Amino acid sequence: xxxxxxxxxxxxxSTRRLIEAAEQRGHEVRVLDVLRCYMNVVSHRPNIHYxxxxxxxxxxxIPRIGxxxxxxxxxxxxxxxxxxxxxxxxxxxxxxxxxxxxxxxLLARKGLGLPVTGFAHKPDDxxxxxxxxxxxxxxxxxxxxxxxxxxxxxxxRKAAESVIEAFMGLKANILVQEFIAEAGxxxxxxxxxxxxxxxxxxxxxxxGEFRSNLHRGGSATLIRITxxxxxxxxxxxxxxxxxxxxxxxxxxxxxxxxxxxxSSPGLEGxxxxxxxxxxxxxxxxxxxxVKRHGAAKTRTRGKG
Ligand code: ADP
Ligand code: MG
Numbered sequence: 001x002x003x004x005x006x007x008x009x010x011x012x013x014s015t016r017r018l019i020e021a022a023e024q025r026g027h028e029v030r031v032l033d034v035l036r037c038y039m040n041v042v043s044h045r046p047n048i049h050y051x052x053x054x055x056x057x058x059x060x061x062i063p064r065i066g067x068x069x070x071x072x073x074x075x076x077x078x079x080x081x082x083x084x085x086x087x088x089x090x091x092x093x094x095x096x097x098x099x100x101x102x103x104x105x106l107l108a109r110k111g112l113g114l115p116v117t118g119f120a121h122k123p124d125d126x127x128x129x130x131x132x133x134x135x136x137x138x139x140x141x142x143x144x145x146x147x148x149x150x151x152x153x154x155x156x157r158k159a160a161e162s163v164i165e166a167f168m169g170l171k172a173n174i175l176v177q178e179f180i181a182e183a184g185x186x187x188x189x190x191x192x193x194x195x196x197x198x199x200x201x202x203x204x205x206x207x208g209e210f211r212s213n214l215h216r217g218g219s220a221t222l223i224r225i226t227x228x229x230x231x232x233x234x235x236x237x238x239x240x241x242x243x244x245x246x247x248x249x250x251x252x253x254x255x256x257x258x259x260x261x262x263s264s265p266g267l268e269g270x271x272x273x274x275x276x277x278x279x280x281x282x283x284x285x286x287x288x289x290v291k292r293h294g295a296a297k298t299r300t301r302g303k304g
Pocket of ligand 2: 148
């Protein structure tokens with residue numbers, strides 16, 4: 001097969017591993033910087049150009065689109081979809097996962113466990129918003145944040161009120177969420193490929209930190225997850241429409257709660273923690289799906 005990887009940097013771990021796994025299996029790989037792709041939007045033979053030349057036909061595309069380039073990145077991916085190329089993750093599913101509120105609404109609709117979450121644009125009554133999610137302590141999140149930046153724990157009602165008002169003054173979109181204290185500063189990253197959790201790790205925030213992000217100094221260890229956690233992670237990925245996803249769960253007193261579904265989960269942490277060949281499993285899934293469906297039979301086609 002010929003496989004294109006949409007990635008801004010071919011030297012980062014995840015991209016290197018995907019190239020390696022694909023080449024090991026005899027595929028031809030090309031890395032395209034998504035921001036340097038340009039295209040013509042036409043109904044007859046749409047194509048993509050790169051550095052002055054048309055991109056030769058490929059069978060599959062692996063989107064590794066960073067949060068900061070979601071808008072243009074998904075447009076390029078849509079163009080590949082219009083050309084009949086199999087996308088590992090579809091543009092619509094990526095857009096859903098990048099909008100935390102949209103993702104949570106989809107998950108809630110399917111009855112998946114979530115922390116109680118409130119969302120507001122310009123509430124006249126911040127007190128009532130705080131009440132809605134059960135009062136302090138609570139977590140306030142910037143809607144477009146990643147890597148733990150923009151996630152704040154407000155321990156008291158007063159603190160919550162000030163932080164919410166400050167964010168609103170900056171015209172930032174936020175969500176307000178019940179704080180799951182019993183998670184103990186840890187979460188569980190479930191790596192979903194197809195309809196399976198192929199690897200899981202526990203991430204523990206450093207001493208005194210409630211955020212478990214590895215970028216914030218958290219550490220990862222191998223963990224065994226329960227059948228309920230496994231089923232929850234797979235359903236969450238399927239609800240968003242992702243073939244490959246990093247589903248983050250919080251262990252609460254009343255079962256697993258879905259916190260986030262990532263559409264370009266990093267490979268370094270999970271491969272290091274589990275010793276598994278995740279990149280290889282991703283390429284295996286592409287082989288299976290391209291063979292089975294041919295191209296372009298995408299699941300969310302036409303749906304928002
Ligand atoms: P980001 O997209 O920036 O990673 P997250 O929503 O994943 O934002 O939050 C970052 C971290 O903060 C999580 O990995 C988790 O450890 C902690 N966290 C987030 N929300 C909650 C919550 N409602 N209760 C307890 N801990 C939370
Ligand atoms: Mg996160």
